[in-house]
Amino acid sequence: MLVYANKFIFEPKNGTEQIIQLVAKWVGQRAKQHVDAERLAEGIRELRLKDGSTLTSRATVSVDKKATYPYVFGVQLSHRDEKVSGRKWITEVGLRQESAGKPIECSLLLKTDEVSARVTDPIQVTRPKLVQQLIQECSPVGQTPGLNVKRLNGESALAFLHEVEREEREHPIVLISCDRDGVYPVESERLRSILVGLSDVVEVPASVDTFAIEEIVGRRYIAFGGAINIIFPARKGDRGWFCETVLFRPSAIVDFQAEGKRVESEVLAAITHRTNLPYSWRHISLEMVNQAVLRGQLARMLERAKESDNSEELGEYIALLESADQELLAKDSELARMRSEYEEKEREARKLQADIANLKHALSGRQASEDNQDDDVVEALAPLRESIAAVLKGNPSLQQALELISSLYAERIVVLDAAISSAKESDRGGFRFGDKAFELLSKLANEYWQALADGKGDQHAKAAFGHNAYAQNEGQALSGPGKQRRTFVYHGKTFLMEKHLKSGVKDSLAETLRIHFEWVAEEKRLVIGHCGKHLDF
Known part of the structure; x- marks a missing residue:
């Protein structure tokens, strides 16, 4: 069973020699006997250690035991499980x-x-x-995830959201929160040391207002009350980007601990379930080192044979060597092709998973079976039904109008969490024109979107709203704070959303509406960042 796989880039002061010395020291400490680092570097066919474990190593070295480049080294330590009969543990570097x-x-x-x-x-x-030990002594490169525990607070929330939605992000983010007494389910530094190289660890300090942070980053990307949230890299489907999350609630963490499980092990297991396979493909195994050694030997033998005075007599020998070399290359090529095909299928599976997740959020085209209803879908459909009923009656709340449009036109409209929050604020202030808001949002998702999708440009598209309901900009210079209020992050990119729909002129939550949005041409989507009160300049 594959338990753990990882990869690092190091820049140690003394090169590969320093890493091999650390490996020898680590093996020696475990086996309680000295392991010669020089002998390990030159290659050990099989060494039986005092504790019954077995040590093997290979390296690309010359006849005089000097490193040949590209230099490849592999070591394997295998030992029996001290508690479970019939199980052996194998560690490879x-x-x-x-x-x-x-x-x-x-x-x-x-x-x-x-x-x-x-x-x-x-x-x-x-x-x-x-x-x-390698992290502490061998100078990992700066972009290695998990080198330090990061903090999520009001000042860093926007940068955190930017990192979460950054398309180039390849590693998970683990967000850890504390309970009401300020106690974390596992020490953040301990969790970081376990996940280093695999994931960043972000701590939510006890003193921060998690509700205020949630307004910025959204509920999906927050953790509070002693929960741990794992946010995996974004996946792109036909319906847009989606970040899969795994949330360990406080109750689940209590159950882990009651069963004698370590919280950090459960978090590591959730991450390695997704990362082990790709990292194992890139692992520099003993088999790979053996192939590199064999290739080097073949190359040297071919060179000597070609330089020999009896080269004509050795023609058949040379042909056999070249044939063996070609066979090795062909096997490498076939393995690379199979891995490429698997990775392509894996990408397609992840794309479909992203689409499924987005469809669940959009709830479009889903019908519950009368005989076997999905409780989650039924629960999610309830507010959608209420929104439709409210629109039909002519009295929807602003939040209902916004969420209904985002559900009905999920392939055209993206509503950011900030827009939902601003709509909630207006509803709490007694907003009275939900029917007008739904009318504007409907035109945005239909006539306006269609015109832009057809490539007709904003000047033509804005005719969908008639007079005075649409503005391309604010009509006056914005201050620094004014720009910040109209700036939103979508998929790791920052957008200044000056385009807006408007209704009312009073400084009133109940009577004034501003809907700020931006057209993302490459996705053919309109992204709504704010839907609520007039924003200050």
Whole structure:
């Protein structure tokens, strides 16, 4: 079973020698005997250690034991499980360096090998202690996730949302909150040390107003009350981007602890379930090192054979060597092709999962079966039904009008959490013109959207609203705070939304409406950032 896989880029002062010395020290501490780092670097066919574990290593070195570049090194330590009979643990470390002085790629892999299907004892997911020693002493590059615990507060909330929705983000973000007494379910620094290289860890300080942060980042991307939220990288489907999340509620965390499980192990398990396979493909295994060593030997033998005075007599020998080399290359190519096909299917599966998630949020085209109703869908449909009924009666709230349009036109309209929050604020202030708001939003999603989708431009599209209901900008210079109030983040990009629909001129939550939006041409979507009161200049 694959338990843990990870990859780092290090820039240690003493190069690969420093990393191999740390590996030798780590193995020696575990086995309680000295392990010669120089011998490990040169290659060990199989060494039986005092504790019964087995150590093997290979490296691309010359006849005189000097490193040859690109340098590749692999080591494997296997030992029996001290508590579970029939289970063996295998730890592998691989190194690759293109030339002397260059950064070093280091991959680690931890797996178990069971003697039969009868070995069913559960595994508590962990990472090798060697990881933390490498991080402390081998200078990981700056972009390595999890090098420091970050903080989420009012000042960093917008930057946090930008990072969450950044399309290029490749690693998860783990958000950890405290309970009412300021106690975290696991120490943030401990969690960071477990997840380093795999995920960033962001702590919500006890003193911050989580409700205010939720207004900025949205409920999906927040954690409070002692919960832990894992936010995976964004996936793109036909209906837009979506970030999958895994939320560990306080009640679930209490259950983990009651069962003797460590919280950090459960979080690590949730992450490695998605990251192990791709990292294992990029792992520098002993088999890969053996192939590199064999290639080097073949190349040297071919060179010597071609330079020999008896090259004509060795023609058949040379042909066999070249054939063996071509066979190795062909196998590498076939393996790369199979992995590429799998990755393509995996991307397609993730795309479909993103579409499914977005469809669940949009709730478009879903009908509950009379005989076997999905409770989640029925629960989600309830407010949608209420919104439709309110529109038919002519008295919807502003939030109902906004959410109904976003559900009916999910492929055309994206409503940011900030817009929902501003609509809620107006409703709390007694907003009285929900029917007018629905009319404007309906024209935005239909005539206006259609004109832009047909490439007719804003001047033509704005005719959908008639006179005085649409403004391309604010008509006066905006101050710094004024620009900030009209600036919103969508999929990691910042938009200044001056275009807006308007109704009413009073400084009143009950009678005035402003709907600020922007056209995202590459997605053919209108993004609404604000729907509520008039924003100050």
